[in-house]
Amino acid sequence: MAPLAPLLSLLLALGASAAPSLLITPSAPARGLAPCLSGAYHGQYGGQHVFLPSDDCIGASAGLLSAGSIVPTVADEVVVWVGRAGVQGAEKLTPDALFAHIDAGARRFLPSLLDDGAQKVFAAPAGAALSLLHASEDALFISVPRAALPVLDTLLPPTYVPVGVAPSPVPLWDVPEHYAKHLANVTHHLRFRPEIAAVVNTIDADDIRRDVRWLTGEAPSGIVSRHSFTEGARVAAKWIKEKVEATGADCEYFPYLEGFSPDVLCTYPSDSTERVILSGHYDSRGSFGSTRAPGADDDGSGTSHVLAVAAGIAAHNITFDKRVTLAFFSGEEQGLWGSHYWAKHLAAENATVVLQIQADMLAYRVPGEPLQLGLPATIELPEAGWLVANVSALYAPELVVGRTEACCSDHQSFISYGFPATQVFERNGWIADPMYHNSGDLADREGYDFDQIASIAKVTFATVLEVAGFKTK
Numbered sequence: 511m512a513p514l515a516p517l518l519s520l521l522l523a524l525g526a527s528a529a530p531s532l533l534i535t536p537s538a539p540a541r542g543l544a545p546c547l548s549g550a551y552h553g554q555y556g557g558q559h560v561f562l563p564s565d566d567c568i569g570a571s572a573g574l575l576s577a578g579s580i581v582p583t584v585a586d587e588v589v590v591w592v593g594r595a596g597v598q599g600a601e602k603l604t605p606d607a608l609f610a611h612i613d614a615g616a617r618r619f620l621p622s623l624l625d626d627g628a629q630k631v632f633a634a635p636a637g638a639a640l641s642l643l644h645a646s647e648d649a650l651f652i653s654v655p656r657a658a659l660p661v662l663d664t665l666l667p668p669t670y671v672p673v674g675v676a677p678s679p680v681p682l683w684d685v686p687e688h689y690a691k692h693l694a695n696v697t698h699h700l701r702f703r704p705e706i707a708a709v710v711n712t713i714d715a716d717d718i719r720r721d722v723r724w725l726t727g728e729a730p731s732g733i734v735s736r737h738s739f740t741e742g743a744r745v746a747a748k749w750i751k752e753k754v755e756a757t758g759a760d761c762e763y764f765p766y767l768e769g770f771s772p773d774v775l776c777t778y779p780s781d782s783t784e785r786v787i788l789s790g791h792y793d794s795r796g797s798f799g800s801t802r803a804p805g806a807d808d809d810g811s812g813t814s815h816v817l818a819v820a821a822g823i824a825a826h827n828i829t830f831d832k833r834v835t836l837a838f839f840s841g842e843e844q845g846l847w848g849s850h851y852w853a854k855h856l857a858a859e860n861a862t863v864v865l866q867i868q869a870d871m872l873a874y875r876v877p878g879e880p881l882q883l884g885l886p887a888t889i890e891l892p893e894a895g896w897l898v899a900n901v902s903a904l905y906a907p908e909l910v911v912g913r914t915e916a917c918c919s920d921h922q923s924f925i926s927y928g929f930p931a932t933q934v935f936e937r938n939g940w941i942a943d944p945m946y947h948n949s950g951d952l953a954d955r956e957g958y959d960f961d962q963i964a965s966i967a968k969v970t971f972a973t974v975l976e977v978a979g980f981k982t983k
């Protein structure tokens with residue numbers, strides 16, 4: 511990490527720029543920070559704290575920071591952190607390797623893949639088209655022209671995961687304590703309730719199989735890809751919306767960035783202002799350079815698991831005390847954009863979100879391993895993960911619960927904006943699915959396990975019932 515002072519003087523010598531600067535610090539700055547700096551916080555990425563302060567603010571705050579680096583950002587572009595997915599032995603993250611991959615991909619595939627805007631961007635070498643803002647161990651930040659966002663994921667090797675830096679400031683301090691206390695209290699009073707078991711035990715793996723196969727195009731839906739910019743994504747969004755509406759929810763599209771297929775947000779009627787959110791991402795990512803992206807595991811499994819919960823809500827005529835939203839995000843593969851913008855919207859509304867659970871990749875089981883439920887090793891509110899683990903022991907004892915290095919799904923957007931969140935995943939330990947971010951991510955293959963998706967659905971459904979409160983008619 512470069513010392514702050516020389517970089518600061520360099521920056522000041524260069525003169526003020528219109529775009530904010532990117533300030534990255536390895537540790538949370540002390541309280542008593544200049545207000546301008548706490549208002550310029552954009553969250554934590556790979557263990558680094560990120561600020562986008564104005565030059566005036568940097569000048570006023572430099573004395574408060576002991577280490578860090580400052581680089582100018584590029585006007586009208588977005589800042590993206592490129593993380594390493596939780597895959598064992600994943601290639602080390604270096605700017606040279608990243609840009610070499612992008613260049614190789616662009617040379618081979620661009621003419622067939624892209625619209626004019628993105629073609630123009632990648633006519634230049636990647637190192638010029640996407641400026642490198644900062645590189646250190648596990649923290650690589652690049653600046654991406656908006657026209658390049660649609661294809662960023664397709665040009666990255668599968669083990670590189672782009673995560674957009676939150677598009678507006680987020681709270682500097684952690685998820686507020688009252689949220690953690692509330693969930694700890696729910697866990698403390700948790701006991702087996704036959705009425706919850708009766709509801710969640712009707713989750714049906716065959717329904718999930720039918721829905722996954724429709725989303726992948728293995729059943730005749732006509733879907734080739736659900737990449738956020740494809741027609742397939744829009745077809746899937748419309749299908750999801752109509753399906754969940756039929757279960758008694760009010761569904762809406764939530765558009766956020768031009769070109770991206772919208773989020774689908776489905777909320778069950780309630781007079782409460784307290785929200786509980788269960789989500790998956792319906793967009794998908796295929797192999798480098800291929801237009802086929804079936805995404806059966808990533809994240810057809812999470813999407814179909816939310817659909818199974820919706821079906822269960824209707825089958826048992828459930829009404830919730832709190833406001834329950836089933837959310838289907840897009841733009842996950844390009845950097846969690848769909849969830850970022852909705853979490854931003856909720857924060858601007860001062861919404862109360864008592865729990866958000868993201869389901870991403872639930873199906874793959876290494877042959878011979880037991881059924882599993884993986885909770886995040888790093889990005890989550892611990893009290894949220896403990897609750898889910900305890901619920902799992904009560905309603906899905908067949909699952910072996912543990913922790914996973916799988917990194918970076920939509921729950922991170924909620925954590926960034928100060929909401930309590932966690933993720934459910936298919937495995938304890940590393941990502942093991944050989945078809946991860948691959949055009950061969952189909953449902954009909956060895957290791958793809960519908961029973962594991964159904965078991966995890968029992969857990970998330972029971973958690974939502976417990977936290978939201980419910981009645982059956």
Ligand SMILES: *[C@@H]1O[C@H](CO)[C@@H](O)[C@H](O)[C@H]1NC(C)=O
Pocket residue numbers: 692695696699
């Ligand atoms: C904790 O949960 C119990 C049981 O649900 C409830 O009666 C009590 O009011 C809760 N306490 C707090 C401090 O929220």
Ligand SMILES: *[C@@H]1O[C@H](CO)[C@@H](O)[C@H](O)[C@H]1NC(C)=O
Pocket residue numbers: 825826827983
């Ligand atoms: C749900 O409600 C519908 C209509 O009110 C009724 O026909 C059905 O039997 C109910 N189902 C259950 C499981 O109570």
Ligand SMILES: *[C@@H]1O[C@H](CO)[C@@H](O)[C@H](O)[C@H]1NC(C)=O
Pocket residue numbers: 858859860
């Ligand atoms: C949200 O809370 C802030 C700070 O308390 C307040 O200034 C703002 O008006 C509130 N916004 C809404 C939409 O209620």
Ligand SMILES: *[C@@H]1O[C@H](CO)[C@@H](O)[C@H](O)[C@H]1NC(C)=O
Pocket residue numbers: 694697698895896897899900911
């Ligand atoms: C259950 O919750 C408690 C906190 O109340 C936590 O310490 C424990 O680890 C949880 N169980 C599991 C299996 O995570």
Ligand SMILES: [Zn+2]
Pocket residue numbers: 791808809842870871919
């Ligand atoms: Zn995913």
